[in-house]
Amino acid sequence: MIDETLFEAEEKMDKAIEVAKEDFSAIRTGRANAAMFAKVFVEYYGTPTALQQLASFNVVEARTVIISPFDRSSITAIEKALRNSDLGVNPTSDGQVIRVVLPALTEERRRDYVKLARTKAEDARISVRSVRRHAKDVLDRLVKDGEVGEDEVTRAEKELEALTKKHTELVDHLLASKESELLEV
Secondary structure (H helix, E strand, O other): OHHHHHHHHHHHHHHHHHHHHHHHHHOOOOOOOHHHHOOOEEEEOOEEEEHHHHEEEEEEEOOEEEEEEOOHHHHHHHHHHHHHOOOOOOOEEOOOOEEEEOOOOOHHHHHHHHHHHHHHHHHHHHHHHHHHHHHHHHHHHHHHHOOOOHHHHHHHHHHHHHHHHHHHHHHHHHHHHHHHHHHOO
16 A cells, blocks of 8 residues: 555656646747647637647747648637747748747846746646645555554655655756756857
8 A cells, every 4th residue: 555655656746747847848948849839729610729739840940930730721810829829929921831930039038938937847846745745644544544554654754755855856957957948048
């Protein structure tokens, strides 16, 4: 029962790290990438649909992305969604494809993105600590119900702390690399 609890906690912490990686990849840096558009939703036939399900992406230059919609009738809806997104881009269309040229990041905008990255990192840390708290409650309940001994739970709690430390350090490492990527000119 203890091993199951620790395994479940580790899986949930790994998922929190994956979510943090996705959040960090969606934060725009000086270079274009398709992951920036992961959080953009387009009103497609009355349903909010992820842009990545409606089009293919091609990064042709460091700051230029060509978006090729699968359905040409959705071009205006995609353009509108891109303009309304928090990416700060102004897409242009030739009726076939949408060209998105990312403006150069100003120092102020870079600092805003660093703040956003720090917020996302703190959210990930909170998620990891929440998983730890839940697992610790389960372990405490096992002792209270008399299913396992206190020595076993003490050992499991040390393992749980090590897991938590490993995952929070991983979040810190991801944040540091994203900050350096954002602040490089």
